[in-house]
Amino acid sequence: MNTTLEKLSPWLFTIGIFVLWEAACRFFNIDTFILPSPSETFAAMAQHWWPLMRHSFVTLWTTMAGFALAVAFGIVLGLIVGWSRTIYRGLYPVMIGFNCIPKVAVVPILIMWFGIGEVPAILTAFLISFFPIVVNVATGLATMEPELEDVLRALGARKLDIMLKVGIPRTQPYLFGSLKVAITLAFVGTVVSETVGANAGLGYQIALAGSSFQMPLVFAALLLLAVEGIAMYAVFAYIEVYFTRWAFRSSMSAAA
Amino acid sequence: MTASVDIGNVDLTYKGVSGGVLALKGTTLNVERGEFAAVVGPSGCGKSSLMKLVTGLVPADTGEIVIFGDKVRGPVKIAGMAFQNPNLLPWRKVVDNVLLPLEIVQPHRQRFRSHKAEYREQARALLATVGLDGFGERYPWELSGGMQQRVSLCRALIHQPALLMLDEPFAALDAFTREELWCVLRDLWQKLRFTVILVTHDLREAAFLADTIHVMSARPGRIVMSKPVDLRRPRDLDICFEPQFIEIVHELRAKIAEVRQA
Structure with missing residues (x-):
């Protein structure tokens, strides 16, 4: 029960x-104008279902595109950073500095460069979500057991061997764990960009409805955004368990 | 018999954040081919440093290390190692964990893909000799600590190294499992006759397994006594209760107590 x-x-x-x-x-x-009730919100959702669907879809695909870029770039950079202490020390301050810049401040620059449209949204999603991936992949490599490295080095293993046989596989739980964090951040990035300047997407819908005081529609768009975030989080949580079952099992057996 | 490991008057300094730490000073150690040597000493005396020196993982400041006639310059490729922590890879099955060295060491590395079935058979046979028949397809987390340590031993031996380096391999196990694994190691050694350097805290373990026991001083470490163990072979666990055995353990104990105070 x-x-x-x-x-x-x-x-x-x-x-x-x-x-x-x-x-x-x-x-x-x-007052509805202050906080619309759920029934009013769902009513707005039903009434404006078509534009909401369209905007949800735009937000979803731009987020996924930005996220895909972040995964590819994050893994590569994470491996590079985790590979060498020198690169790690050199790049880390730069990355932290970059991560501290509010991405909302970068959006106008991106719009200047690429114009109003999906590209700034994709890039903002990418910029906001790659950092946790890099950090986690690098951590996975950096926390390798020194004895295991000794075992392999005493066999004449080169650095590349150690990375391929041990480093990269053991990084997987860190990577998949970070994807769950990164995907939700990617949504934030997309919506920030759409709110500042776009002609489609849930962020654009929220800004537009807000400027015409349609609060139920604003909340409807927010709810859809939350639903998309939860759905994608669930997808990556499932992928995590599927690919790194050994990590979950071994930690469970350690507790037993 | 010819010397397999010859450490001559070696100094070793670890460069730390707060300056260098002298780990070994004037260490001299001789292990003959096929000999089972044990190194005991107070904690922090540089026993593990000795392991890293012999396998070439760290270079000595001064002095010379010769293994099977070759001067050690970089990591030696003929050593198997096992530590207190079994360090198995949780994403690999037991048999694939054992096979790991063959994917790296020459000449197996080149042949590994084409002769995989043959190598797997070898790994299974080795697992069977340590009492893990039929456990090859399990994952490490499904095994107990003692079983994992057996797998770790198999991994250290699969490429038939001439030299086996053991750094307190049984320290984390309970007393019964430990004695069981002493016998496993004894049998493996008697069958395969590799050279062993066993670093341990456990004097009974050293006396039960080794031909010669080397006692190290407190840091900076050097060998202060080399005690040959003249007990008959093959030894069984009952030997631990014989007067001659107890006398050896007493003598070692006294020596370590002495160097700890010095």
């Missing part, structure tokens, strides 16, 4: 929040 409750609990909590929200709106008689 406990396990069914545990399985249902995400749904129960989500529904509970909506119920609370609805009750609060009615009980305190909150």
Whole structure:
């Protein structure tokens, strides 16, 4: 019985929040203009379903494109950084500095370069989400057990051998773990860019509806964004377990 | 018999953040071909440094290390190593863990892909000799600590190294499993006759397994006593209760107590 409750609990909590929200709106008689109730939000969603669908799709594909770039670039840079201490020390301050720059400040530059459209959104998603991937891949390489490295070096293994046989495989749990963080960040990047300047996407929809005081539509777009984020997170959580089952199992057996 | 490992008057300094630490000073050690040597000493005396020196993983400041007639310049390629932590790769099955050295060491490296079945058979046979028959297709996390350590031993031996370096391989195991693995190592050694350098804290372990026990001083480490163990072979665990055995352990103990105070 406990396990069914545990399985249902995400749904129960989500529904509970909506119920609370609805009750609060009615009980305190909150103006739609301040906080639309869930029923009004869902009504707006039904009414504007076609533009919302279109914008959701734009946001989804630009996010995935930016995320794909981030994964490719993040893995390569992570391997390079994890490979050599010199490169690690050299690049780390630069990367941290870059990561500290608010990406919303970069969007106008990207729009200047590439014009209004999907490209700035893709690039912002990429810029905001590659950092955790780099850090995790580099950490996976850097935390290799020194004894294991000794075992291999005493066999005459070159650095490349050690990387291929041990370093890269053991980095996998770190990589897949970081993808879950990175995908949600990528959504943030896309929407930030769409809000600043775009002609499609949920961020654009939110900015547009906000400027015409259509608060239920704003909230409908926000909800769809959350749904997309949860769905993609779930996809990558599944991929993580699928590819790195050994990491989960071995940690479970260590606890047993 | 010819010397297989010859360490002559070696100094070793570790360069740390807070200046260098002299780990070994004037260390001299001689191990003959096929001999089982044990190195004991107080903790932090540089026993593990000795391992790294012999396998060429760190260079000596001064002095010379000769292994099977060749001066050590870089990592030697004929050594198998095992440590306190089995360090198995969790994403590989047991048999693939054992095969890892063959994917790296010459000449197996070139032949590995084309002769995979043959090598797997070899690995399975080796696993069977340490009592892990039928465990090849399991993953390391499905095995107990003692079984993992057996796999680690197999991995150290699969490429038939002339020299086996063991750094406290049984320290993390419970007493019964440890004694069991002493016997596993004894049998493997008696069958394959490689040269062994076993670094350990456990004097009984050293006395049970070794031909010669070398006692190291506190840091900076050097060999202060080399004690031949004249117990009959093959030895069984009952020998640990014989007066001659106990006398050896007592003598070693006294010597280590002495160097700890010095």
